[in-house]
Amino acid sequence: MSPSCSEELAPSRRDFMCALAGCAAATAGLCVDPTHTPFFRDHLRELAPDEIARLLHEKESELTARFGRAVTVGMEPPRPGVEFAYALDLTRCVGCRRCVYACVEENNQSRDPQIHWIRVLEMEKDKGVDFAHADAYYDAEQVPRPGHFYVPVACQHCRNAPCVKTCPVGATWQEPDGIVVIDYDWCIGCRCCMSACPYGARHFNWGEPDVPAEELNPKTHLLGNVPRPAGVVEKCTFCIHRVRQGLYPACVEVCPVGARKFGDLNDPASEIRYILEHKRVFVLKGELHTLPRFYYFFGA
């Protein structure tokens, strides 16, 4: 070993002492107090506005650096007096799955491993709404296939949500406008909510979510489409980042047959109220008394 090489590898005693002093200064609170990092923060609903602003800013810079493009992270609050509900026309849906992929792109779902918040179930007209014989993996040249009908299922945003009741850490809750949200930083990944949900609407990130930077939707909401870490649960949020700004969810906009309807239950002139008042409406698994905000109806 040459002398020059050994000089590079072994730090002098002076260098070592300097580094030690630096560490001591940092831990003494000059700049970094570990309990003030996002990992040690309080529950989201207990944070003061300035703490939330700092959290959002930290998320934004972290994601902007990670994806190499400008990412915004917002936390638009619910609008007072607004209560969302959704309705889907089973006589119209043709099972084309446009909604599934529009949702993936809008909400930054992992491409591989694949996560789909919406599952379109193919059912037989002879059997009616029958989950035991439903097929989410149907493949066809053209849809609708004769003798079949289609039931897209995503989060039902239940008023009496079993997932919210079962979460041991309070990482998921219902907002005043009816949207059931998840705090991805608070979720411990125990998947109790997934086993409690009777609709299979919750999905677990078994691997590191893969969203190509060029396909990322950079307009995000902290409780919605913000990129998730591995090991947390996610689900439909009615496109919280869109609907709280007055827009329709992405699946409503893309549906080629206009089967998907969304609006404010408290507005008597809304489409959703018209449907509830004039159409034959039902909810999935009504006997479980989950009181979904997601209605299915027969428009014809």
Add this chain to the structure above:
Amino acid sequence: MSPSTRPTCARLAAWGGTCVLALLAGCDPGGGAAQLAAQLAQPGAVPSEADLAGVHVPPPPLSEGIFPCTDCHDPEIPVNTQRREMRTAHTEIRFEHDAEHRWCLDCHDTANRDQLHLASGAPVAFEESYRLCGQCHGDKYRDWRAGVHGRRTGRWDGEKSYLLCVHCHDSHSPRFKPLEPMPAPIPPRRSP
């Protein structure tokens, strides 16, 4: 339809529904059903034609190079109003819209070839063809005005866009055509 002209059975149904919901509310600790019952207790009116004001409807999807019709149909030449099969022009049109009873001039106007007409003879522009469709398909027309039949885009709390009936239904062959579905999800696999 105003609430006063609503049929009695609908009122009864609404009343019955409210009662059922009120009963449900009694056993609901969260109060969600009670709230829903209160919301449904005041039914909104069916939207009228006037409610379409402020809604954007894109121009009709006329075939390329076919409009205005008067480019070919000279208004000076008398129109053959005899019901017949088209042999020389418009042969690409497959007419599957109650073909037994209907033909071109039931909707297309002879006096002004660039517009349509209602059963009453009143002229209708291509931009408002929904009024023509609505003569026979009144239930769909009513639902479309309410934003329930057909795709609506834009804002749930404000400006919206509608599509015309003919954006989704070919007026000559109106049945909605089958679509190619997007790929099926990958079924879960057992790790090796």
